[in-house]
Ligand SMILES: *[C@@H]1O[C@H](CO)[C@@H](O)[C@H](O)[C@H]1NC(C)=O
Ligand SMILES: *[C@@H]1O[C@H](CO)[C@@H](O)[C@H](O)[C@H]1NC(C)=O
Ligand SMILES: *[C@@H]1O[C@H](CO)[C@@H](O)[C@H](O)[C@H]1NC(C)=O
Ligand SMILES: *[C@@H]1O[C@H](CO)[C@@H](O)[C@H](O)[C@H]1NC(C)=O
Ligand SMILES: *[C@@H]1O[C@H](CO)[C@@H](O)[C@H](O)[C@H]1NC(C)=O
């Protein structure tokens with residue numbers, strides 16, 4: 398099963414040409430990740446005219462070469478890492494009527510790459526180009542299972558490599574989620590339309606192969622980090638050796654809202670996906686919604702408590718992935734057409750504790766719902782770099798980078814929630830102060846009086862709203878949020894060299910996004926970009942092709958002439 402000579406050749410090549418970036422958890426905490434579904438991000442030739450219907454569950458033609466060609470788009474947004482789909486060969490065609498394996502999670506061969514995404518050279522070129530652009534590459538890794546065409550009594554182990562026999566897998570049983578039994582979850586198989594045969598990662602042959610394989614892949618190709626799929630369905634004891642062999646930081650997917658399950662995995666050399674706090678985000682910005690009419694931002698406070706106490710009391714929030722969207726969740730924008738709520742929620746997740754991960758398409762205002770609707774082809778947007786979602790994300794990403802550069806402790810500290818009720822939250826961390834509400838665009842000016850960490854008479858700037866204000870008596874501010882847009886405050890003096898375009902609140906949307914009849918149609922319509930941001934107001938005035946923007950001094954004077962109501966509390 399182990400091909401010694403190819404291993405030796407690989408090691409020889411690594412010694413000669415190898416690139417080991419080996420980035421640790423500590424280095425990753427200052428990165429900002431852009432998550433890519435490789436098949437849906439960009440075509441080889443960068444073309445934008447090919448339709449892709451997510452509902453068809455088939456390959457749409459995105460490739461590694463396509464990503465490489467569009468790295469400038471990711472770089473322009475300011476991201477410092479990409480997370481790409483799993484790269485190994487997958488089930489070919491659609492033999493089980495479950496759709497094609499365009500997502501990459503139905504792996505059949507650890508020794509071969511998925512040819513739909515390109516050649517090994519293409520992958521190497523992408524990684525090298527990303528490194529040149531200062532962007533790290535996080536590889537999505539599947540070690541829980543291998544995919545077999547079912548049903549069970551017809552499976553053919555010779556179709557998978559190198560684990561080509563039942564001895565490498567746990568005995569067949571299908572996970573029974575109702576049981577909520579960890580042994581059952583970790584050792585049974587999944588039926589995802591195809592059978593996901595559960596690797597016996599306790600066996601020494603499986604373990605030693607996977608450890609060697611990941612080490613070799615990281616050394617040979619130069620991945621900077623791993624995202625490990627389905628970790629919650631794996632024996633935690635597998636990870637310390639696996640992650641140490643990889644020699645890079647690894648985020649484990651623990652898709653679970655139970656903080657005990659989530660935080661436990663952090664004891665095994667893993668960072669985790671922070672679904673617990675994600676749930677807090679989910680309900681905080683949707684307080685008006687029928688699903689959680691009374692909790693609002695208090696759920697954020699509750700969820701934060703869960704991840705900082707009990708079994709999580711030692712958990713490192715800065716080593717967790719923080720996000721609103723990913724390929725498994727309905728896009729947050731699918732829950733509402735209120736653009737203020739969407740833009741607020743996305744910016745909040747980008748500023749919160751943890752390593753932020755932005756799911757491709759957020760910057761184009763995509764709003765696909767439940768999988769597969771949430772896997773639209775990005776090219777259907779024409780890679781527009783001027784829409785308000787793009788601008789907001791670019792601004793907030795760059796602001797976060799600016800803060801992290803100025804203050805190396807920013808990612809080691811956690812936010813203090815200083816004021817919260819159902820409809821608003823005020824939180825501070827070191828020099829950053831956030832004031833958010835969930836009233837949406839219909840909010841025509843709600844006044845908040847909140848204590849801050851700033852000094853009386855200190856001048857602070859609102860990065861979200863292009864405003865400057867003076868802090869009142871005892872460090873309190875009295876501020877008005879308009880149309881549901883937040884304030885993201887930072888000391889004015891510390892922004893002198895922050896040269897990103899900022900969001901112009903005087904032209905924020907006061908209209909809902911226009912919904913089309915189905916979730917899909919807009920994504921392959923060539924009129925996409927004009928549809929989504931149509932309305933009586935343009936949302937944000939800026940052109941990302943022009944890097945020069947007014948200084949904060951200019952903006953300060955501009956502010957004087959705006960009609961924004963700020964009451965300075967003295
Ligand atoms: C969980 O499942 C395992 C394996 O099926 C079984 O042996 C064990 O008794 C179950 N535990 C509980 C608490 O039901
Ligand atoms: C996990 O691995 C440990 C060590 O190999 C073993 O003792 C334990 O039974 C395994 N748990 C499951 C659920 O397979
Ligand atoms: C998130 O909020 C939406 C909208 O209120 C709701 O439909 C969904 O069930 C929530 N998700 C979770 C995981 O609770
Ligand atoms: C810690 O986790 C264990 C296992 O899930 C659980 O039994 C225990 O109650 C948890 N402790 C706290 C304080 O939540
Ligand atoms: C907000 O709108 C309501 C109803 O449209 C109106 O009664 C109220 O005066 C408005 N408040 C402000 C501050 O504009």
Ligand SMILES: *[C@@H]1O[C@H](CO)[C@@H](O)[C@H](O)[C@H]1NC(C)=O
Pocket residue numbers: 846847848870871872873
């Ligand atoms: C600041 O605001 C807090 C909360 O609103 C209030 O309790 C406190 O008295 C205020 N401090 C001053 C100096 O006004």
Ligand SMILES: *[C@@H]1O[C@H](CO)[C@@H](O)[C@H](O)[C@H]1NC(C)=O
Pocket residue numbers: 863901902903904938947952955
């Ligand atoms: C914001 O937009 C308004 C309306 O278009 C415009 O008058 C103003 O100059 C803009 N402010 C900045 C700082 O660009």
